[in-house]
Amino acid sequence: MNAFDLGKFEEEAQEQWNHAFESNPSNLEKFYLTVAYPYPSGAMHVGHGRTYIVPDVIARFHRMQGKQVLYPMAFHVTGAPVIGISKRIAKNDPKTIRLYRDLYKVPQNVLDEFTDPLTIVRHFASEYQRVMTACGISIDWRRRFTTVDPTYSRFIEWQWKHLYEAGHVIKGAHPVRYCTVDDNPVGDHDLLEGDKAEVIKFTLIMFHFGDALIPTATLRPETIFGVTNLWVNPAITYVRALVDGNPWIISQEAAEKLALQDHTVEITEKIAGKDLIDTTVNHPLCGTVPVLPADFVDPDMATGLVMSVPAHAPFDYIALRDLQLAGKYTTIKPVPLIKVEGYGDVPAQDAVERAGITHQMDSRMDALTQEIYSAEFSKGKLLEKYGGKPVRVARDDVAALMIETYGSKIMYEFDTRPVVCRCGNKVKVKILHDQWFLKYSDPAWKKQVSDQLGEMALVPSEVRLEFDRTVDWLKDWACTRRVGLGTRFPWDTSQLIEPLSDSTIYMAYYTIAHRIREIDPVFLTPEVFDYIFLGKDSPELPEKKKLDAMRKEFLYWYPYNYRFSAKDLISNHLTFQLFHHVTIFPKNKLPRGMVVFGMGLLNGAKMSSSKGNVFLLEDAIRDFGADTVRMFLMGSAEPWQDFDWRNELVISTKKQIERFFNTVTESKDAEGEPHDIDRWIISRLQSHIVRTTEALINFQTRQALQEAYFGIETDLKWYRRRLPENIDGSRELHTLCSVWVRLLAPFIPFTGEHLWKELAGEGLVSFAPWPVADTKLINTRIELAEELLSRTVEDIESIRKLIQITPKSITISIAPAWKQEIFLLIAKAPERNTVLKEIMKDEAMRKRGREATDAAKQCTTLIHRLPPQVVDSLVREPIDELAVFQDAKAFLEQEFGVPVHVNQAESSEHAKAATALPFKPAIIIE
């Protein structure tokens, strides 16, 4: 009784795998791979499944290749999201409750305790471990830890000590999104609206207005030379405020904002916008200009007052034009200051007129503004009288001059609004002090990382460019936080180390994670870690014996061979970890390679927990079986491509495993004598071994499955077809099954273990030797013969279908020797244009005249159409076609149910026989 029952196989295998993948230093070559550890704030879905199964397949493959493989796992619980989740659960937020209770299926009694953030991550961490185990992921669980373990915190402190000493940790001020109600910085996950908004740095141009200043915010300070007026909204009320002791006129909103940006602000009186209209202001760089009314001025945008440059800003141009059409302010003329190719003296006018825009509310105005902005920035030059510099240079120069000489200030503001906190309050920009940074902008540090990247294997190779770009582009990273879970920042213990900055060298920590637990965290001084990781001895180290054991582990496993992660982490985590590694570890302990994954889709749409568009991994295992899930995920796309989970496709994957199981079960005990066809299938098997191995070395799981599963299955179909009637497979099939089971074991290890036992294999298939191709078993002659035969069978079938007569006999006529000669000459010829001449030099060929040139043409076409390997083999070892067909006569007669004759074309009377070519005999159906 041996039925196909994935559930049973899973149970059997789990029993045998208990502790099997715990891995220790040995004499074997090591292979250490890691994957980004999960943040366990929810249940695993099939997308997570792939993230951990890909490395598992690779781990299992290398393990079978006889290496000592380490695949560890831990949990990243640092950060703020679970804090928010726990608060929302405490507040009984229906959306959150629905997600956790209904989608993640958290039992009510557990859910009740989710008001404590640590309970959430603990719960899901153990869920992760359970489901990963159920998937057959071969992890050494002894090394599991979480990033809030005190021991881990000691390790992080050691890491930061080195970063600090290397001069990479600096203190500064930093603008952040800030909620004045919560009194906290606002992360993306805390936003109700505006998660796309960026903080932009504006320059405030200070216009003099009596004894007060009117600041206008701009991104284009160089256009000060073209200012003709200011815009003020007559409908709103502005305020006069003492900003750092000086009187400013700004909007009410602006006053609140400036107070968050390092200014003291004291409102002294209110001023109606309409009272400002028709007054004048002045600035040394543009002289005295009037203040004009404009409804489009938004009090919530920067200072709430705007300077007007009608020559270069379409909005300003059209607003001024509208006023002038009404007969007002007709003396004001746009003042051009930038010359840009493709536009006249007044680019804004050009653009507006070209687009045929007639009023300010036209929806194309934004695009037009952008167009002018880009054109002037990339190609524009200031007029000679303003210095003649390109805009991209002048902009920064003028801004610097303004700040130095003309009292300009910086103001931060969002580029799009509204930006709203979950609490409903409008988010503002606040400058945080005591903010610490990792100085990723440091060119010397960047250089070290680029150099290391240059020596690393990156899979797929296309991501290299993206990595290079990222290193180039990285700016300083704010590395401390005020809220969340994590390790205290050593130089300001009121703050925490930010989550992406405490997860960069933990791959080294895995090597010692199971041993360091034995030491009380209070003894874990930086000196201890210096000894373990850097070999630096110091007096009075505790527990020296244990430390030596850890040192040994580290030296054995490190550096890691490959790090796996999804592609969205390229621009942060994957690059950060290189920065940290190059600072902390010596050259020979630096990362060797990275593999980047694609994303997961569910029925064609992006998988997303918050939208409920997920399929839980555990449900998938229950519905289809772990092996099915694994094989589907590995076979539907290469790791770096996006994959799409579709239940219909998964069902057919299950059938495929069952077919494999049945074939192996039925064939393994075959006892027949081997025939030629057995030599054929064993010969083919060798190339499947080679190609599967190559694919897995290159992380191509899909390619590997194509070879190892479908390649062999297709061969077996032909094999069975070719077996003489009433003859079962031979004992060679046992060999084939043994190889087949092992080739698929990394993909479907549960079925693999079961069948391996059935095959009486030694030990666990998880540790069985990976098949190695035996070149002695490769028989090109037989492979060619079968190729010839199957091609001829296909030809016969297609002819038979076309001619629609009931055949009485089939005759196969073999091409004569002289055609064979021509075929070989052409196949071997390096230059096809001259080969015909060469052939016709031959006396015997010339005698054949036209017949010979025709044959040569046909051979050329045929050679083009045949696969190159076939042509190569034919050149090296021509086959006896007559013998092939005579041997296969019985097979052909069985296939077509009519007598089959084989003859030499030369001895045939039939006109069609003349069409015979090498490897393409003439077929005569009568």
Add this chain to the structure above:
RNA sequence: GCGAGAAUAUCUAAGAGGUCAACAGAGGCGGACUCAAGAUCCGUUCCCGUAGGGGUUCGCAGGUUCAACUCCUGCUUCUCGCACCA
């Protein structure tokens, strides 16, 4: 907007100058086996064809070449990232 990728038949997807009407899988259709269903096997699945052939195809528009799905240029659409967030 900027940076990085992608677009192939009903769907998933391979192919990276002649091996290509285009691997493989799924699905559809027809057939064999069967009381029947499932499983399995065989055939077929762009168009035309009573002899293994021909024609039109690989996001769109051009170009290079004896020859392009493959190289170049432009365009369109999609995915990922653009930072304090895991």
